[in-house]
Amino acid sequence: MHINPTESAVSNLLALIVASNPRFSVMAEEALQVESVTALATPDADGNDTVTVVSAQGYGHTAAFSYRRLPLTEIVPADVPPVTVTVVDEEADILTAIAAALGLIASELVLVDGSEVLEGAGEVTIDASVSSLLYSSGPFTVALDWEPARIDSLLDNTSIGEFHPPDVDEDA
Structure with missing residues (x-):
């Protein structure tokens, strides 16, 4: 199953679960809770390298699913293009920019180097x-092109209304 980068990680997991368990399609993403994710030291007989345990609102017990996560080395190109970021970007912004440039889901990535x-x-x-x-x-390196922050990134509306005369206190 292909990962859909426009969906959340949980949505993608739910789609994978439903693909093998059609009756699970009654489950809404909001009701699904991932209890744990465990990487297996050695893949199982089916080639699965991960076990996740999920619970669902309104249902008792939990269910364990084994599957194969996608190695980053299989989807990130050998020559990663530089990613443009601004001087005011924080770690989450940079991860989001890199994920968008490579078709990945930012919440599933970490900055190895540290935010410092x-x-x-x-x-x-x-x-x-x-x-x-x-x-x-599957660690990979990304070159960053830094650009100055743009004031228009702070704007929601450039038509900002009008001035009014000061309120006059009638008792004065």
């Missing part, structure tokens, strides 16, 4: 989060 190297760093190393539902480890 971000401002002005020429490159960063990214990997799958240890708790990723979708990706297995």
Whole structure:
């Protein structure tokens, strides 16, 4: 099953579960709770490298599902293009920009280098989060092109109304 980068990690997991268990389609994403994600030291007989335990609102017990996460090395190109970020971007913004550029889901990624190297760093190393539902480890390096922050990124509306005369206190 292909990962849909426009959906959440849980939505993608739910789609994979439903593909093998059609009766599970009665479950809404909001009712699904991921209890744990465990990477297997050795893949099982079916080639699965991950076990996730899920519970569902309104249903007793939990269910364990085994599946194969997608190694980042299979989807990230060998020559990762530079990603443009701005000087006011924080770690989450940078992960979002990198994920968008590569068709990945940002919530499943971590910055290996740590946030202390971000401002002005020429490159960063990214990997799958240890708790990723979708990706297995495969660190890669991304060159960052820093640009100044743009004032228009702060604007919601440029038609800002009018001035009014000051209120006059009638008792004065």
